[in-house]
Amino acid sequence: MYPSRFRYEAPRSIDEAVALLHQGAGEAKVLAGGQSLVPLLKLRFAAPELLVDINSLPGLDYHRVDADGTIRVGALCRHADLERSTILATRQPTMAAAARVIADPIVRNRGTLVGSLCHADPQGDWASVVTALGGYVTAQGSSGRRNIPIAQFVTGPFQNALAHDEVAVEAVIPAPKGTVAGGYLKLERRVGDFATAGAAVALEMSGAVVTRAGIALTGVGGSTIDAADAAHALVGGPLTADSIGRAADLAAQAAQPRTDHRGSADYKRHIVRTFVERILTRVAQPTERAA
Amino acid sequence: MSSLFEEIREPVASDVPVRRVSITVNGEKRTADVEPRLLLAHLLRQGLGLTGTHTGCDTSNCGACTVLFDGKAIKSCTMLAVQADGHEVTTVEGLAGPSELHPIQEGFKDEHGLQCGFCTPGMMLAAKALLDENPDPTEDEVRWALSGNLCRCTGYQNIVKSVLWAAQKLQSQSAS
Numbered sequence: 001m002y003p004s005r006f007r008y009e010a011p012r013s014i015d016e017a018v019a020l021l022h023q024g025a026g027e028a029k030v031l032a033g034g035q036s037l038v039p040l041l042k043l044r045f046a047a048p049e050l051l052v053d054i055n056s057l058p059g060l061d062y063h064r065v066d067a068d069g070t071i072r073v074g075a076l077c078r079h080a081d082l083e084r085s086t087i088l089a090t091r092q093p094t095m096a097a098a099a100r101v102i103a104d105p106i107v108r109n110r111g112t113l114v115g116s117l118c119h120a121d122p123q124g125d126w127a128s129v130v131t132a133l134g135g136y137v138t139a140q141g142s143s144g145r146r147n148i149p150i151a152q153f154v155t156g157p158f159q160n161a162l163a164h165d166e167v168a169v170e171a172v173i174p175a176p177k178g179t180v181a182g183g184y185l186k187l188e189r190r191v192g193d194f195a196t197a198g199a200a201v202a203l204e205m206s207g208a209v210v211t212r213a214g215i216a217l218t219g220v221g222g223s224t225i226d227a228a229d230a231a232h233a234l235v236g237g238p239l240t241a242d243s244i245g246r247a248a249d250l251a252a253q254a255a256q257p258r259t260d261h262r263g264s265a266d267y268k269r270h271i272v273r274t275f276v277e278r279i280l281t282r283v284a285q286p287t288e289r290a291a
Numbered sequence: 292m293s294s295l296f297e298e299i300r301e302p303v304a305s306d307v308p309v310r311r312v313s314i315t316v317n318g319e320k321r322t323a324d325v326e327p328r329l330l331l332a333h334l335l336r337q338g339l340g341l342t343g344t345h346t347g348c349d350t351s352n353c354g355a356c357t358v359l360f361d362g363k364a365i366k367s368c369t370m371l372a373v374q375a376d377g378h379e380v381t382t383v384e385g386l387a388g389p390s391e392l393h394p395i396q397e398g399f400k401d402e403h404g405l406q407c408g409f410c411t412p413g414m415m416l417a418a419k420a421l422l423d424e425n426p427d428p429t430e431d432e433v434r435w436a437l438s439g440n441l442c443r444c445t446g447y448q449n450i451v452k453s454v455l456w457a458a459q460k461l462q463s464q465s466a467s
Contacts, residue, residue: 001349005307008327008373031374038369039351041328051327053374080363102438104442106354106417110361163466191438 003041010053023164024050035111036119057210069175080107092200098129098184102191114168120154123194123219131226132200132214135173141166157222178204178211183279196220196262199275208238220255227254239284248277312376317385325372332356334372343383343412354440357413358382364420383412394460405454406444413440418454
């Protein structure tokens with residue numbers, strides 16, 4: 001399969017990239033990891049006139065944690081970097097759990113978290129994770145930089161809030177105020193397949209009490225689903241069998257799955273309930289999991 | 292050398308500049324004039340005649356087209372040739388000289404790690420990337436590292452054995 005013809009530029013600075021996108025006037029597309037875009041080009045679902053390859057931009061391949069605990073992921077940080085990250089392994093269990101189940105190991109060597117957010121596939125894992133964590137995307141364009149909360153960034157299936165001359169340069173996870181807990185579970189028929197269903201759970205705790213909760217769902221709707229009611233049901237109390245069951249039920253109700261070749265709507269809703277319950281139970285009873 | 296789309300007989304677009312790329316392939320510097328939309332897999336196969344890199348699914352699923360890009364396993368059907376400009380690419384032809392076998396190739400031979408052989412080059416390069424990073428992997432780690440490569444002969448059992456065989460051989464070589 002061959003992509004349609006396009007012009008190709010590999011700018012050396014963000015300003016240059018923004019200028020190229022501006023000239024492209026909506027017919028230009030940013031190429032980062034390319035693990036979703038190149039297949040779309042080959043299928044000719046995407047046919048931009050200009051491809052702006054940002055892989056030569058210096059200083060975007062980082063992920064780091066600020067002194068206050070804010071986690072920052074640059075536009076060229078690959079999934080594989082996050083999979084091997086000691087920062088995530090020690091500080092951010094929801095991201096650490098997701099990083100190892102993105103696509104397959106070879107795709108993880110190229111694909112990027114920020115690119116995945118921009119692609120806004122309803123079956124994309126990172127949008128759920130960043131939604132559960134209450135993160136945002138920093139975009140740079142002709143009129144400067146702005147931060148876009150993830151809920152506003154993903155505007156629909158394969159749609160994001162970027163202006164045509166904006167580059168998403170960073171994803172940011174705000175500093176937690178309490179102890180961090182959570183996880184990410186996904187059901188896929190085989191490694192690399194799109195998610196049948198997935199659930200991201202991100203908690204902040206003060207002792208045994210949940211002080212902040214985020215739950216978001218992958219692959220069970222036309223877009224990433226923020227199961228806010230399920231999350232709110234957890235805040236202000238400890239994790240008990242009752243509160244876990246209630247949150248899992250509310251998450252299943254928030255899902256809007258469709259019956260397809262990966263499973264029936266009921267089945268997917270059942271997976272969501274099971275995954276949310278499983279993650280929360282593991283948080284509540286860490287020693288039982290180890291046993 | 293020009294690597295355009297002769298095989299689909301589309302004329303070269305006048306408004307799309309052809310770009311000269313310089314890529315170190317298997318240790319040798321190669322240059323080619325490519326249309327930006329040319330995929331790395333096609334440059335390797337049609338442009339450079341390195342047909343050991345297979346295109347299987349052509350949808351980024353199967354991993355038959357896996358090559359090493361600056362030492363990391365990537366799917367060459369999911370990268371543009373222009374993106375490889377200035378980088379190093381290793382294909383299955385680069386594992387060993389024409390009259391030799393790399394220990395990974397020996398392992399696949401010894402442990403019957405292939406049946407039809409279509410997925411084999413990709414499997415070998417994914418294995419190379421693993422062993423370069425982790426010379427003494429567990430079986431689980433081998434399965435994890437190869438989970439992006441599909442074998443339709445269902446030969447995974449022997450492929451895993453082949454990689455573990457190669458790991459041992461490489462370790463004994465580096466010890467001696």
